[in-house]
Amino acid sequence: MDALGFPPEFCHRIAKCITTVSYNVLINGASTRYIQPQRGLRQGDPMSLFLFLMCAEGFSALLLRREERGSLHGIRVVPDAMPLSHLFFADDAVIVCKAKEEEGRDEFGKYLGITADFGASxxxxxxxxxxxxxxxxxxxxxxxxxxxxxxxxxxxxxxxxxxxxxxxxxxxxxxxxxxxxxxxxxxxxxxxxxxxxxxxx
Incomplete structure (x- = not known):
């Protein structure tokens, strides 16, 4: 948020909202001690949507910076179009790069619970x-x-x-x-x- 230009006081208040919550869980029906998270929000918190969008915007900015430095190359749908290096949809991301070892060092990870890298088995x-x-x-x-x-x-x-x-x-x-x-x-x-x-x- 600081890198995106938000005022320091606003960033501080958001950090307080994240780090001052506490919750406990039931284990075999018994309540545990309270857990004090250092980052993150509980599921369903109305603030999580906005923070997620900010994180996605920051991730997009990092990818664009890599593209400007020439270490990441997207594709052009038509010759005069801007290069396309990534697409976001909800919490999924598709990153497009050249078939070079230095550009494809990221692991493929999973998409909807399935490994995205299909091998022989x-x-x-x-x-x-x-x-x-x-x-x-x-x-x-x-x-x-x-x-x-x-x-x-x-x-x-x-x-x-x-x-x-x-x-x-x-x-x-x-x-x-x-x-x-x-x-x-x-x-x-x-x-x-x-x-x-x-x-x-």
């Missing part, structure tokens, strides 16, 4: 889908859930997690089986003190 690309599903399921304390509660979590969360990947790509058959097995294990599993049996294959 489809299983490795979609491994994150399985890990996300199993991580979410393992975080649920099934010993405190009724069958109806399990059903809601499976239909609303577990089966919705791989939706984007399934709608855009043909996943390996083995991955489908692994996802089905993870959901079935959660459905039929008893509590931590009792064993379980799959009554339907």
């Amino acid at each position: 489809k299983k490795a690309v979609f491994e994150g889908v399985r890990e996300a599903l199993e991580g979410r399921i393992n975080g649920w304390a099934e010993q405190f859930l009724s069958p109806a509660g399990k059903e809601v979590l499976i239909k609303a969360v577990a089966m919705a997690l791989p939706n984007y990947a399934i709608s855009c790509f043909k996943l390996p058959v083995g991955l489908y089986k692994e996802l089905e097995l993870a959901i079935a294990n959660f459905w039929w599993r008893g509590n931590k003190d009792k064993g379980s049996m799959h009554w339907v294959s």
Whole structure:
């Protein structure tokens, strides 16, 4: 904000809004001590939208500076058009550069939970889908859930997690089986003190 020209007093007040909040979480039903964050806002804070736009503007300025220095080259849609080096949409960013090692040192990262760098192994690309599903399921304390509660979590969360990947790509058959097995294990599993049996294959 200071680099964008906002007055120091205004920057100070925004910093106070971010660093003076505190919150606590429930762990196994018990309240923990209060957490004092040093940066960031809680989800849904009305100020977060404006700060996000400022960060996006700052990121865009850094990319334009790289382009002016000649270390980043965009593309021209037509010969006389301005070069296009990046596009922003909501919280996603596309950066365009020449196919040179010095311009493409950034990692590809993920887009909507899927690795953007597609290699030879489809299983490795979609491994994150399985890990996300199993991580979410393992975080649920099934010993405190009724069958109806399990059903809601499976239909609303577990089966919705791989939706984007399934709608855009043909996943390996083995991955489908692994996802089905993870959901079935959660459905039929008893509590931590009792064993379980799959009554339907």
